[in-house]
Amino acid sequence: MSPILERLRGRLIVSCQAYPGEPLRVPEVMQRMAQAVVAGGAAGLRAQGLEDIRLIAASTDVPLTGLWKDGEDDVFITPTLEHAIAVADAGADIVALDGTRRPRPDGRTLAETIAGLRAHADVLVMADCGSLDDALAAEDAGADVVGTTLAGYSGEREKTDGPDVALIDQLVARCRRPVVVEGRVHTPAQAADAIDRGAFAVVVGTAITHPTTITSWFDAAVTGRARR
Template sequence: MSPVLERLRGRLIVSCQAYPGEPLRVPEIMERMALAAVEGGAAGIRAQGLEDIARIVAATDVPVTGLWKDGEDPVFITPTLEHAIAVADAGAHIVALDGTRRPRPDGRTLAQTIAGLREHADVLVMADCGSLEDALAAEDAGADVLGTTLAGYTGERARTQGPDVELIDQMVARCSRPVVVEGRVHTPAQAADAMGRGAFAVVVGTAITHPTTITGWFHQAVTER
């Protein structure tokens, strides 16, 4: 196993992202968010956008999983080979991309995208999957890491309130590549449960780095008693 992945084994990865138009949607702020997460114990950072990735790689000493959300197509997480190459060139140690079986905007298959990226750069690939079938196909396509990121967002599986534990169990049982749990991990107990189910690592974003959503949780609790 690569040294990068060994550093993430059994650890927490924090996703530092903000949506367009939000007050925190500034690369410098995401850089500082990443530094704060590392200080709190994060073993890795997941970042979106080329400038965010470059700044966080330069500012921290932990593995950075990079992605580029772009376009209106259902496949928008690092959707093309061009996007994947740009993420690698920004310095990401792991390039995260849509790992579903859906058609990609540039017409390439996932396997062709991964192969093309590897011809350009020596990086690891994380496939963001929505189902067991996606994960198995991504493994065959050459992905190094399999994420549960898109569970509940592709139409194949119902969107669960918390992490899709059934999918976690399926992927851990059937896949040979590391399974990283990501998506709706909102409490330390859920993160611990994912690790207990055999996850290689856990990614937490919203519950740590998205104050607008966190504030909304408390606002709802206070006003809807």
């Protein structure tokens, strides 16, 4: 197994992202966020956008998973080979891309995209999947890691309140590649449960790095108590 993946085995990866238009949607802020979560124990990072990736790669020393969200199509997470190459060139150790079986904007298959990326750069590939069939197809296409990132968002599975534990169990039982759990992991207990179920690593984003959402959780709880 790749030394980069070995550093992530059984560990926490933190996703440092902010939505467009938000106060924190500044690459330098995400860079500082990344440094803060590494200080807290994060073994790996996940970042979106080329400038964010460049800054974070230059200022941290843990494995970095990079992606580029672009376009209005269903497939928008590093949707084309051009995007994947740019993410690799920006400094990502692992390039995350849409790992579903949906048509890609440039007409390439997932296998063609992965092959083209590997011809350009020595990087690992994480396939963000929405179902077991996605993950199995992504493995056949050459992905190094499969993730549950798109469970509940690709139209194949219902969106669960927390992590899609049924899908986690399916992937752990059937997949040959490391399974990374990502998506709606909101508590330490959920993260621990994912590892107990056999996940290779766990990605947490919103619950750590998105103060707008975290604040809304607390506000709803306090307001609900006040109205009793």
